[in-house]
Amino acid sequence: MDNGTHFRTCHLCEAMCGIAIEVKEGTILSIKGDENDPLSQGHICPKAVAIKDLHEDPERLRKPIRRTEDGWQEMEWDEALDLVASRLHRVRRELGRNAVGVYLGNPNVHNHGSLIANPSFLRALGTQNRFSATSNDQLPHMLASLEVFGHQLMFPIPDIDRTDLFICIGANPMASNGSLMTVPDFRGRLKALQARGGQMIVIDPRRTETAVLADAFHFITPGSDALMLMAMVHTLFDEHLVNPGHTEQWLKDVDLIRLAALPFSPESVSGHTGIAADTLRQLTRQFAGTSKAALYGRMGTSTQAHGGVATWLIYVLNILAGKLDVPGGVMFTQPAVDLVALAAMSGQKGHFDKRRSRVRQLPEFGGEYPANTMADEMLTPGDGQIKAFVTIAGNPVLSNPDGGRLEQALEGLDFMVSVDYYLNETTRHADIILPPTAALERSHYDLIFNLFSVRNTAKYSPALFERGEDARHDWEILLGLAHRLERLRKGGRLPLRAELGWRAFKQLGPDSVLDLALRSGPYGTDVGPLRPLAQSLADLITDIFPAGSPLHGLAELSPVYRRWSELPKGLSIRSLKDSPNGVDLGPLSPCLPERLYTRDNRINLAPRRYLDDLDRLHQRLSSPVSNELRLIGRRHVRSNNSWLHNSHRLVKGKTRCTLMIHPKDASRCGLKAGDMAEVSSATGQVVLPVEITEDVMPGVVSIPHGWGHTREGTGQSVATAHAGVSINDVIAADQVDQLSGTSALNGQSVKVRLWRAERNRQRA
Ligand SMILES: Nc1nc2c(c(=O)[nH]1)N[C@H]1C(S)=C(S)[C@@H](COP(=O)(O)OP(=O)(O)OC[C@H]3O[C@@H](n4cnc5c(=O)[nH]c(N)nc54)[C@H](O)[C@@H]3O)O[C@H]1N2
Ligand SMILES: Nc1nc2c(c(=O)[nH]1)N[C@H]1C(S)=C(S)[C@@H](COP(=O)(O)OP(=O)(O)OC[C@H]3O[C@@H](n4cnc5c(=O)[nH]c(N)nc54)[C@H](O)[C@@H]3O)O[C@H]1N2
Ligand code: SF4
Ligand SMILES: [Mo]
Numbered sequence: 001m002d003n004g005t006h007f008r009t010c011h012l013c014e015a016m017c018g019i020a021i022e023v024k025e026g027t028i029l030s031i032k033g034d035e036n037d038p039l040s041q042g043h044i045c046p047k048a049v050a051i052k053d054l055h056e057d058p059e060r061l062r063k064p065i066r067r068t069e070d071g072w073q074e075m076e077w078d079e080a081l082d083l084v085a086s087r088l089h090r091v092r093r094e095l096g097r098n099a100v101g102v103y104l105g106n107p108n109v110h111n112h113g114s115l116i117a118n119p120s121f122l123r124a125l126g127t128q129n130r131f132s133a134t135s136n137d138q139l140p141h142m143l144a145s146l147e148v149f150g151h152q153l154m155f156p157i158p159d160i161d162r163t164d165l166f167i168c169i170g171a172n173p174m175a176s177n178g179s180l181m182t183v184p185d186f187r188g189r190l191k192a193l194q195a196r197g198g199q200m201i202v203i204d205p206r207r208t209e210t211a212v213l214a215d216a217f218h219f220i221t222p223g224s225d226a227l228m229l230m231a232m233v234h235t236l237f238d239e240h241l242v243n244p245g246h247t248e249q250w251l252k253d254v255d256l257i258r259l260a261a262l263p264f265s266p267e268s269v270s271g272h273t274g275i276a277a278d279t280l281r282q283l284t285r286q287f288a289g290t291s292k293a294a295l296y297g298r299m300g301t302s303t304q305a306h307g308g309v310a311t312w313l314i315y316v317l318n319i320l321a322g323k324l325d326v327p328g329g330v331m332f333t334q335p336a337v338d339l340v341a342l343a344a345m346s347g348q349k350g351h352f353d354k355r356r357s358r359v360r361q362l363p364e365f366g367g368e369y370p371a372n373t374m375a376d377e378m379l380t381p382g383d384g385q386i387k388a389f390v391t392i393a394g395n396p397v398l399s400n401p402d403g404g405r406l407e408q409a410l411e412g413l414d415f416m417v418s419v420d421y422y423l424n425e426t427t428r429h430a431d432i433i434l435p436p437t438a439a440l441e442r443s444h445y446d447l448i449f450n451l452f453s454v455r456n457t458a459k460y461s462p463a464l465f466e467r468g469e470d471a472r473h474d475w476e477i478l479l480g481l482a483h484r485l486e487r488l489r490k491g492g493r494l495p496l497r498a499e500l501g502w503r504a505f506k507q508l509g510p511d512s513v514l515d516l517a518l519r520s521g522p523y524g525t526d527v528g529p530l531r532p533l534a535q536s537l538a539d540l541i542t543d544i545f546p547a548g549s550p551l552h553g554l555a556e557l558s559p560v561y562r563r564w565s566e567l568p569k570g571l572s573i574r575s576l577k578d579s580p581n582g583v584d585l586g587p588l589s590p591c592l593p594e595r596l597y598t599r600d601n602r603i604n605l606a607p608r609r610y611l612d613d614l615d616r617l618h619q620r621l622s623s624p625v626s627n628e629l630r631l632i633g634r635r636h637v638r639s640n641n642s643w644l645h646n647s648h649r650l651v652k653g654k655t656r657c658t659l660m661i662h663p664k665d666a667s668r669c670g671l672k673a674g675d676m677a678e679v680s681s682a683t684g685q686v687v688l689p690v691e692i693t694e695d696v697m698p699g700v701v702s703i704p705h706g707w708g709h710t711r712e713g714t715g716q717s718v719a720t721a722h723a724g725v726s727i728n729d730v731i732a733a734d735q736v737d738q739l740s741g742t743s744a745l746n747g748q749s750v751k752v753r754l755w756r757a758e759r760n761r762q763r764a
Contacts, residue, residue, distance in 0.1 A: 001466065003023060004023065005022050006020070006022075006023060006461075007037075007580040007581050007582075008021060009582075012640050012644070013176065013177050013640060014180075014181075014452060015040065016039060016182050016446050016459075017034075017037070017044045017184045018033065018034030018037020019034055019051070021051075023464070028056075031044075031049050032044070038584035039582065039584075040184035043185030046637060046638050047637070047639075050647040053646075053647035053650075054439070054647065055438050055439075055440050057646060057647075059646060059715050059716055061421045061435035062468060064077060064433065066432045072423070077472060080432055081477070081484060084417045085484035087388065088100055088125070088390070088481075088485060089485060091387050091414060092125075092126070092127075092489075095385075096384065097127050098127050098128050098129050099387045100129065100390070101127065101129040101390070102122065102127060102130050102390040102392070103392070103396055104130075104392050104394060105132070105133050105392065105394020106137075106393070106641060107643075108392060108393045108474075109449075110446070110448075111439075111442075113474050116475060116513050117475035117476075117510065120478070120482045120505070121479070121481060123482070128364075129369065129386050130369065131368055131374050132368055133371065134371075135365070135370035135371045136399060136400060136401070136745060139302070139307075139740050139741070140301075140302040140308045141155060142350065142365065142366070143311070144311045144315050145350075147604060147609065148603060151343070153339055155332070155451065155452060157180070157182075157452055158294035158329075159328050159329060159331045159588050160181070160189050160454050161193075162327050163292045163293060164193070164198035164290050164291075164292040165198060165200075165286065165290040166190075166200045166201070166294055167200075168214075169298075170203070170302075171210070171296060171297065172209060172210045172634070173186040174208065175210070175636055175637045177637075179298050179299065182449045182452045182453040183453075187213070189454075190213060199214075200213065200214045200215055201215060201217070201218075202218075203225075203228070204217075204219070205697045205700045205702075206634065206695055206697070206700070208634075218275050219274055219697040220273050220274055221272060221273055221274045221697070222300075222632050222746050223744070225297065225300070225301045225304070225306065227264060227269040227272050227306075227617065227621060229313035229314060229316075230260075230261050230313060231266040231277075232280065232284045232313075232317055233257060233264070233320065234262065235284040236284060236317070236320050241288035243288070244320055244322050246325070246590075247322070247325060247592060250592065250596065250602050250603050251605055252604055252605055256611065257605055260606065260611060260614055272621065287317070291322075291326075292323075292326070293328070293329065294328070295317050295323065295330070299633070300746055303743055303744065304737065304746045305736075305747060306616065306737060306739075307737040307739075307742050308610070308737045309613055316605060318330045324592075325590045327589075332588070333452065333453055334588070335451055335453070335456060336450065336456075336585065337518060338521055339447060339448070345550070345556075347548075349597050351365075351367075352365050352609075353609075357369040357370070357373050357376075357377065358382070358385075359380045362736070371400050372400060372743045374386075374396065374406060374409070375406045375408070379408070379412065387413060387414045389416045390416075391419070391427065392420070393420060393474070394426065395425060396426055397425040398425050398426070398642040398706055398707070398708050398726050398728060399705065399728065400733070401683075401731040401733040401745060403708070403728040404683070405683075407425075410429035415431055416430045417431065417433070418433045419435075421438070422716060423716070424642070424709075424714050424716060424719075425714060428715075441463050442463050442474075443511055444460070445461075445514055455586070455587055456585035457582050457584055458576060458582065458583050459579075459582030459583065460576035460577060462577065475509065475510050479505060480506075518573060518576070519572045520557060520558060522557075522559060522564040523567050523571040524559035524570075524571055524572070525570070525572070526569035526570045531565075534558075534560035535565065537560075538556075538558060538562065542556060563594055568586075571583070610739070613739040629665060629699060629749060629750055629751070629752055630700050630701070630747050630748070630749055631679070631700075631702070631727070631730065631731070631747070631749070631750045632700060633745060633746060634660070634704045635705075636656050638651075639651075642706035642707075645718065645722060646718045648718050651722040655722075655724070656724070657688060657704055657707040657725060658689045658690065659679060659691060659702070659703055660693050660696045660701060660702040661691070661693070662699070663693075664698050665698060665699065666690065666692045669752045671690050671753075672690075672692070673691075673692050675689075675690045675754055676689055676757075677689075677690045678752070678755045678756060679703065679730055679752050680750065681750045682732065683729070685730060686725035686730055687725065688724070688725045705726070707724025707727075708725050708726025708728075709722070710725070730750055731745060732748060
C-alpha cells in the first residue's frame with residue numbers, strides 16, 4: 001500500500017465516522033478523524049484507533065483451523081470449504097434441511113460483501129432455522145415499520161441537526177454513538193441544538209453519559225415505557241393536542257388509538273413508571289407544542305417485555321403530534337443504494353408470523369426465528385432438531401440470553417462451523433473456523449447505515465492493504481460454501497448455466513453489484529440532455545404498469561424517475577473513488593406519501609397485533625408495583641459488544657464490568673464499595689465488583705454486556721486478562737416481548753447479595 005494518508009469509514013459501530021489512516025511501509029502510523037468527511041467532520045471515538053490493533057493482532061486467525069484430538073490445526077482453504085460443505089450436506093441429507101441452523105451476528109451488517117453474499121448462502125442452506133442478532137436488538141423497530149408504513153426498513157430517523165427538542169428514551173448515544181440513528185459526533189450536534197435554543201430530554205433508569213448533558217432527565221422503571229408512552233398518547237387526546245399536520249390525509253384509525261389510550265392516564269401509570277403525572281403531562285405538552293421535535297427510543301425501549309408496543313407508540317406519538325416527515329422531526333432517509341425500494345421491488349418488504357418455531361412457538365420475522373430459542377431448537381429432540389450449526393460474525397454465547405445453556409447446546413451438536421477471525425467463547429465450540437480478511441483488506445461501503453443516517457451521504461473506500469496471498473473475504477467464503485452446497489444438493493454437478501452463473505458472481509464480486517446499484521439508483525447515471533425524454537418514458541411506464549410489476553419498479557428506481565429529479569447525479573464506484581472523503585447528498589427531506597409501502601397507501605396507526613397485545617399492558621397496569629431489583633445493561637464508548645476486548649488500549653484502566661447499584665439498595669443487600677456481589681436469577685449467577693452510585697435509579701442494577709471472557713480454550717489473551725462476567729449468564733432466554741419474540745434483555749428481576757466467599761470470610 002502506498003505511503004501516505006488513506007481515507008475510509010470506520011466499520012465498528014453505526015456512526016460511519018470518516019477516518020484518515022496514515023500508512024508508511026505497510027504499517028499504520030496513525031488513525032485520525034477525517035475533517036473533510038461530510039457526515040462526521042472529523043469526529044472519531046477511541047475505538048477507531050483500535051482498528052490498528054485489530055489489524056495487527058497476532059491472535060486474529062488468518063487460516064482455517066480444525067479441531068483435532070491434538071488441538072487446533074491449520075487447513076488449506078479448499079480442503080476446509082469442501083469438508084464444511086460435505087458435513088453440512090450430510091446432516092441435511094440424513095435429518096432434513098432444518099437440522100442445520102445458522103446465526104448471523106452484528107458485524108455482517110457492517111460488511112457489504114457479506115450482505116450481498118449472505119442471501120445466496122442462506123438459500124443454499126435452505127433451512128428455516130435461521131437466527132440473528134436482530135431479535136436481541138432492533139426487531140421491534142422493524143416490526144413497527146412493517147406494520148405502520150408497510151416496509152420493515154422504513155425507519156423514521158430523528159432530524160437532529162434541525163430539531164429544537166430531542167427526547168431520548170432508552171438510548172445512550174454518548175456511549176453508543178447512536179443506533180437506528182447514524183449520528184457521528186452526537187455531542188457536537190447536541191451542542192449545536194442547545195446553542196440554537198433547543199433542548200434534550202432523557203428518560204432512562206440510569207443517569208447516563210447522555211443524560212448528564214440533558215436539559216431535563218427523568219428516571220423510569222425498567223420495562224414500563226409502554227405505560228409511559230400510552231399515558232403520553234392519552235394526554236395528547238385529553239388535552240386536544242393531536243395535530244398530525246400534513247400526514248393527517250393518509251392516517252388510518254386515529255380513533256382506535258384514542259380508545260386504546262383511554263385507560264392509561266398519567267396518574268394511573270405513575271406508580272409503575274416512577275414518573276409523576278404532572279411531569280408526564282408537561283413533557284407531552286412540550287413535545288406537542290414544539291414544532292420541530294423528535295421522540296426517539298432504542299435498546300432500552302425495544303429489548304424489554306413490552307418492546308413491541310413501546311416502539312410502536314413512539315411512532316404513534318411522532319405521527320399524532322405532527323413530527324413525522326417534517327424537517328426537525330423524524331424523517332426518512334434517501335440513501336444512494338435505496339435498499340427500501342430495492343427490497344420492495346423484489347417483493348421483500350418483510351413479513352411476520354408466517355410460521356412459528358418448533359419448540360416455543362415463537363413467531364418468525366423476515367424468515368428468522370428469535371435467537372433466544374436457538375438452544376431449545378438444539379436440545380429438544382424431534383423432527384427439525386438442529387444438529388449442525390453455522391455462525392457468521394457472531395458471539396451468541398456472550399450476546400444471547402442464557403449463554404450458559406447455549407454453550408451446553410453447542411456441545412451436543414454433530415457439527416459446527418464458524419466464519420470468524422477470533423477463537424472466542426462461541427467459535428471455540430466449532431469443528432472448523434473459517435477466518436475472513438481483516439476490515440482494512442477489503443473495500444467498504446455502508447449499505448445499511450446510510451438508511452439510518454441523520455444526513456444523506458455516500459462514501460466508498462477501496463481495500464487499504466493487499467490481502468494475504470492465502471486470505472479470503474467473507475463473501476468469498478460464503479459464496480464458496482454456497483456453491484459447494486448447491487452442487488452437492490444436485491448430486492455433485494450443476495447445470496452449465498447455473499455453474500456459469502456461480503462463477504460469474506464469484507469473479508465479479510460484490511463491488512460490481514454495488515456499482516450497478518449506485519448507477520441505477522436515485523443519484524445514479526446522469527443522462528444529460530436526454531433527461532426530459534427519459535423522464536417522460538419513466539412516467540409512461542409507471543402510469544401503464546401496475547405498482548409491484550417489475551417494469552414499474554425499475555422505472556421508479558431509475559435515476560431519471562421524476563421523484564429524484566432534484567437529487568444530484570453521477571454516483572458510481574468510480575465517481576466515489578474520486579471523492580475519497582465521501583459525497584454530501586444533502587439533509588433529509590419530506591417524502592410522503594410516495595414512500596408509503598402499505599397496500600392502501602395509508603399510514604396504519606393502529607395495527608391489530610398491537611391492539612391485541614394491549615391486554616398484557618392492562619394486566620401490568622392493574623398488578624401491584626413490584627419492589628424487586630431489575631437488571632439493565634449498559635454500553636461504554638471504549639467497547640463494542642463482545643469483540644473489542646483483545647485490544648489492550650481499549651480495555652486498560654479501571655475495571656468496567658461492574659455492578660452499578662444505588663446506595664439504598666446496596667445497604668439493603670449488605671454491600672459496600674469494593675465488595676464482590678453475587679447477582680443471581682433462575683437462569684444463573686455471576687460475581688462481580690460493586691460500584692455504588694446514585695446514577696442508577698433505586699431498584700435498578702446495571703451490568704454491561706459483552707464481557708465474560710472466562711471460558712477456557714479461547715484464543716484472546718488480552719480479553720482473558722480483562723475477562724469480566726457475562727450479564728447474559730443471568731438473563732433468562734424465555735422472557736421475551738410476547739408480541740414480537742424479541743429478548744427482554746432489560747428489566748428482568750434478579751437477586752443481589754454479598755458474594756458467598758466474602759460472606760464466609762467475614763463470618764470466620
Ligand atoms: N444483555 C444484553 N445482550 C445483548 C445486548 C445488550 O444490550 N444487552 N445487545 C445486543 C445487540 S444490540 C447486539 S447487536 C448483539 C451482538 O451480538 P453478536 O453479533 O452475536 O456478537 P458480537 O459481540 O458483535 O460479536 C461479533 C463477532 O463477529 C466477529 N467479527 C468481527 N468482524 C467480523 C468480520 O468482518 N467478519 C466475520 N466473519 N466476523 C467478524 C467477532 O470476532 C465476533 O466473534 O448483542 C446483543 N446482546
Ligand atoms: N461503544 C459502543 N457503541 C455501540 C455498541 C457497543 O457495544 N459499544 N453497540 C452498538 C450496537 S450493536 C447497538 S444496537 C447500539 C445500541 O445503542 P443504544 O440503544 O444507544 O445503546 P445502550 O447504550 O445500550 O442504551 C440503552 C439505554 O437504555 C437504558 N434502559 C435499559 N432499560 C430501559 C428501560 O426499560 N426503559 C428505558 N427507557 N431505558 C432503559 C439503558 O440504561 C441505556 O442507557 O449501540 C451500538 N454502538
Ligand atoms: S463512533 Fe467510534 S466506533 Fe463508531 S464509527 Fe465513529 S470512530 Fe468508529
Ligand atoms: Mo446491536
